Structure formats: structure tokens, C-alpha cells
Amino acid sequence: MWSNRPATGIPSWRTIVISLSALAAIVAVVVGVRTTSAAWNDQAHFAAPVTAGTWDTIRAADVMQPGNSNTQTGPGAWTVPAAPESSHEGCVQFNVTGTSATPEVWEVHADLTKPPFAGMSGSGGFYNPGPVQTTIGTLPGDSTTLVLRGVSNGGSTWNAEYNNKYLTSSQTINVKICSSSLPVPAQGNSNWTTIAVTHGTWTDTQACLVVTVTGTVTDTDANPFYFGWTYALDMTPAKQRITGAGKTVNYVGWVPSVGDGGNDWSIGLAPAHNNPVANTYTVTSKRTTAVRGTGTVTVTACVYGW
Incomplete structure (x- = not known):
């Protein structure tokens, strides 16, 4: 799967495909290889195609939030079906930037108790529809908080597609995540x-x-x-x-x-x-x-x- 990329040793059980459009002139940063001991639940390790159809695209709401002090999230867009019966699928695309001059692990949380995910639990049905990788899981003991992180291929050179675990304040990536099984819309006010x-x-x-x-x-x-x-x-x-x-x-x-x-x-x-x-x-x-x-x-x- 990765024969045409320099990163050939990525453990398939740690990664899934994620769509990311790198901003112009992303700076390559040399970072040391580090590990984390945080536990993960319900990791999703698959890719799925986006269903074609008519969509409305709007600005991201507050469902996606930084998961640690090393992360800031920027402008994004929600993509929802133009008609509620046309699909059970929806996506959100947003920027992620580091907060420090030194490379740090980034993390983004999605609140599955809020629309359009309200009623979902665990990471099943979530996927990333593009060439860049991330992990998708949930917080230990909390199946309603989805967690996104970057991945490391064990090399020292930062790469937006397959070695993006660490970000600095001068690096911004644009992450996209989708759900193929949105629940029935929750009751409104x-x-x-x-x-x-x-x-x-x-x-x-x-x-x-x-x-x-x-x-x-x-x-x-x-x-x-x-x-x-x-x-x-x-x-x-x-x-x-x-x-x-x-x-x-x-x-x-x-x-x-x-x-x-x-x-x-x-x-x-x-x-x-x-x-x-x-x-x-x-x-x-x-x-x-x-x-x-x-x-x-x-x-x-x-x-x-x-």
C-alpha cells in the first residue's frame, strides 16, 4: 500500500488513512522519535470511500476541540447531507496547529454527545478519506470522547502525510474525519x-x-x-x-x-x-x-x- 512513499514501516494496526491538504510552504522540521504510554480504546483501523451526493458545507461548530495544551484548532467546515434521508454520512474538516516552537504531540477530541454525533459511542464508523494518516480512538473509560492523533513512522524528518505526530506553532495541517453511520438527529430545543x-x-x-x-x-x-x-x-x-x-x-x-x-x-x-x-x-x-x-x-x- 505504501510502496510509492518513503514511509514503508508504518504499523497498519496503528494507523488509518486521513485526508489532509497541507498548507503552502509547510516547513520540514527534524524531530526526535518519542513514544507515549497513553491507553486507547476502540481504535478504528480501516478506510472507506466517501459516498457521492449533494452536500451543504458549513463552518465547524464546537464539537471538535483541542485535546491538550500543545494543540490549537482553527477554521473548519462541516459537511452534512443536503437532505436528512440522503445519507447517514457526515464529515468535518479543520486546521490543527501546534502551540510551541518545539515539536509536541498534538491531540484533538470530538464530543460524541453533541450533534451530529449525539447518540454514538466508540470509534466504529469513523474514518479518514484521504492519503494522510492519523489514529482514531476514544479516551480510556470514556467511549463518548473521540480522540485523534498524528502518527510516527520512526524517522526523524517531519512529514505531513505519514510522520505528523508532532507539530510546532509554525506547522498547520488540515484534518478531515467522517462518520459513515450518523445517528438519527437528536431532539432540538x-x-x-x-x-x-x-x-x-x-x-x-x-x-x-x-x-x-x-x-x-x-x-x-x-x-x-x-x-x-x-x-x-x-x-x-x-x-x-x-x-x-x-x-x-x-x-x-x-x-x-x-x-x-x-x-x-x-x-x-x-x-x-x-x-x-x-x-x-x-x-x-x-x-x-x-x-x-x-x-x-x-x-x-x-x-x-x-
């Missing part, structure tokens, strides 16, 4: 959405309530991710429309269907039954009904009777 309920089809045998959820987040630089919502839908008006016409309420149908695409795909309902029709359903967004920015999604509940 209640003031991130407005929710309106209107009548759809409204007949003696079919009475539909249309729930329109609209995002209120105008700053997608500060909050670039999809977020979830929950709403308690009162079914009483629809049921009364059926019974008021002398009909018997039979069941309720949903668009999107609760089973569309799997349990994490469309919506969640509590209670889960459609017959008998409950007076109130708690509707929870899943992957395809999450909202980003000022986007809008609709969910329709139709009560049928005869």
Missing part, C-alpha cells in the same frame, strides 16, 4: 421549531390533521445540523368529525407511514397502535422528518370511519 395543525381532507369518512413543523434556526453557521422535534397531536377534532356524521371511528393512518424505511426512518408514535384511535398521539421525528435551519416537514394523520 423547543424554540427551534414552530408547529401548526390544519385540516386536510375533511369528510364524513376521512378526517385528516396536517402537522407542519418549521425550523426557526436562521444561523446555520452556529447550528448547522439537523435536529428532532416532538409534538402531542390531539386527535379529538378528527374523531368528532367522523362520529358527528353518524359514522364509527375505525383507525388512523399516517403519512409518512410509521414503518417506512425502518424504525428509525420516518416518525415514532406513542401509543403505537392505530386501532382503536387514541385521543392523543405523541409524534417524534426520526431521520426523514428531522429539520435543519428554517426547513419544513409535514406529518398527516387521517382518521377513517364508516
Whole structure:
């Protein structure tokens, strides 16, 4: 794999491929070989291709942070699917610079309790889609803090691709990391959405309530991710429309269907039954009904009777 590079002795179990575009005129620095005794959990040792598709690119939020005093992180960009159902994949690309005139080990942490990683645990599914290497693991005893570090090939000459374990304040690398298994977007704050309920089809045998959820987040630089919502839908008006016409309420149908695409795909309902029709359903967004920015999604509940 490394036959066309001078670094041929890199232990494959310590490294994975990482995408890095070196800044112009990176200074080559001679450093001594040093080792670290820090323990690692859940190391990922694989590479995977980036899925093609339509993407929105925005500035990085505070999910990625320096992991030690030798590290500073600079401007970056998040890449998320243009539509929540188009991919389970997302990436972040950011600068890493040392803080000292002497070479020191750099380290970056990712908080897996924050979007878009909220709900993930461990380093499985994370990868780096380019030619430059790093390690990916988690803190000992903390599977929700992802840890990135550079690698050493045992040589003395710094190289941005395969001998980048140490950085000085005059060296900056641009690191990219992706996840191929982003979870269902976490619930957002209640003031991130407005929710309106209107009548759809409204007949003696079919009475539909249309729930329109609209995002209120105008700053997608500060909050670039999809977020979830929950709403308690009162079914009483629809049921009364059926019974008021002398009909018997039979069941309720949903668009999107609760089973569309799997349990994490469309919506969640509590209670889960459609017959008998409950007076109130708690509707929870899943992957395809999450909202980003000022986007809008609709969910329709139709009560049928005869």
C-alpha cells in the first residue's frame, strides 16, 4: 500500500488513512522519535470511500476541540447531507496547529454527545478519506470522547502525510474525519421549531390533521445540523368529525407511514397502535422528518370511519 512513499514501516494496526491538504510552504522540521504510554480504546483501523451526493458545507461548530495544551484548532467546515434521508454520512474538516516552537504531540477530541454525533459511542464508523494518516480512538473509560492523533513512522524528518505526530506553532495541517453511520438527529430545543395543525381532507369518512413543523434556526453557521422535534397531536377534532356524521371511528393512518424505511426512518408514535384511535398521539421525528435551519416537514394523520 505504501510502496510509492518513503514511509514503508508504518504499523497498519496503528494507523488509518486521513485526508489532509497541507498548507503552502509547510516547513520540514527534524524531530526526535518519542513514544507515549497513553491507553486507547476502540481504535478504528480501516478506510472507506466517501459516498457521492449533494452536500451543504458549513463552518465547524464546537464539537471538535483541542485535546491538550500543545494543540490549537482553527477554521473548519462541516459537511452534512443536503437532505436528512440522503445519507447517514457526515464529515468535518479543520486546521490543527501546534502551540510551541518545539515539536509536541498534538491531540484533538470530538464530543460524541453533541450533534451530529449525539447518540454514538466508540470509534466504529469513523474514518479518514484521504492519503494522510492519523489514529482514531476514544479516551480510556470514556467511549463518548473521540480522540485523534498524528502518527510516527520512526524517522526523524517531519512529514505531513505519514510522520505528523508532532507539530510546532509554525506547522498547520488540515484534518478531515467522517462518520459513515450518523445517528438519527437528536431532539432540538423547543424554540427551534414552530408547529401548526390544519385540516386536510375533511369528510364524513376521512378526517385528516396536517402537522407542519418549521425550523426557526436562521444561523446555520452556529447550528448547522439537523435536529428532532416532538409534538402531542390531539386527535379529538378528527374523531368528532367522523362520529358527528353518524359514522364509527375505525383507525388512523399516517403519512409518512410509521414503518417506512425502518424504525428509525420516518416518525415514532406513542401509543403505537392505530386501532382503536387514541385521543392523543405523541409524534417524534426520526431521520426523514428531522429539520435543519428554517426547513419544513409535514406529518398527516387521517382518521377513517364508516
